[in-house]
Amino acid sequence: MPTKEITNGLPSVLGAQVRGDGGMVVSDELAKELNVGPLAVDRNQGIATAHGTAKVDGTYDYPADGRRAGFAYGLLSPVPAGGGAFDECWVRSWPPSPEMRMLIRLSLIPGAGEPNADPPVVSQLNTRKGTEFDGAARFEQRVTRFGAMAALAVGMVLGYFSVRSRRLELASAKHSGVTAATQRLQVGIEHAVVALMAWILAMPMIIYAARSAGLPDLPVMVVLGTKPVLVAAPAFIIGAIAGAATIREKQLFRYFSNR
Structure with missing residues (x-):
């Protein structure tokens, strides 16, 4: 099953329900298939893997409402933020700020990419209702x-x-x-x-x-x-x-x- 390494901040960006005890964060769809029940029932529930039982710390909802695919069925494995570079940087910003597109580029590491790699892309997770919001x-x-x-x-x-x-x-x-x-x-x-x-x-x-x-x-x-x-x-x-x-x-x- 697809597993992505994340920092401890991403579950809150996704609106995940976690206990904070450490462990995997599972999508709701995968949790249903693996029969992972409510977290309050069993604090020691986990998922059997080839390397042993992985503890489940929380679940998150990722509906098919126009947002980018790839997270509706998978595992998120928290790792230390200083353990290396990551492929993506996620930010939750409300209301949307035009300056955020510039600020998020500060997370890039100069010279870390491959010579022929595609340039970094700043995009919105869900563009179904547009890419701009004029609240006023x-x-x-x-x-x-x-x-x-x-x-x-x-x-x-x-x-x-x-x-x-x-x-x-x-x-x-x-x-x-x-x-x-x-x-x-x-x-x-x-x-x-x-x-x-x-x-x-x-x-x-x-x-x-x-x-x-x-x-x-x-x-x-x-x-x-x-x-x-x-x-x-x-x-x-x-x-x-x-x-x-x-x-x-x-x-x-x-x-x-x-x-």
Whole structure:
């Protein structure tokens, strides 16, 4: 079976599940064929070879999703990094950095290759979805980029019509002597309390959704999820005050007739 010598850093690049006790790292496909069970069951499980039993330290998944072939069925044998030169140098970099293509060339040993050998190649392991990733452009083109603007519009509309639905009550209050400024202050305070309660209820759901996504940038996800709520809350209050400003005492009879 194909065996490749590696340094101790490659299993982490491949996302392998290892105990760290030392030993071979086996692909999932080969582990199934050799009946290598879960590592937590037997810490002494191994693979019989011509030179004895090779201890298995972990397994790694290598699906056929467009990545370079050659590792889906094989063994990886860790060796000391200073034991000699290697044919390849692997780097996990996210997000992809253009400078990485230059930095990885520092791993080359001048004059170590054969005279007629092919020149070194810097390539991506999986090019199925392209060789470049512009995170900033993708972020600006996301579907939810208009979420804050939509929340602003929805908040103002809800605030406006929530007050307009009480136009008979508010017009009657003005007829009883309540000033316009006092009434707008009252409406603003009432809707501020509603907005605060909505914000308190929304925050746990936003944090839960961000944590459920399993992404490393949890604070960023929470901030992005909070922006529509923070925009909608003042818009709701402003819409309510604007709605209160449109209610006239002289239209009390019409409000009463259309109730």
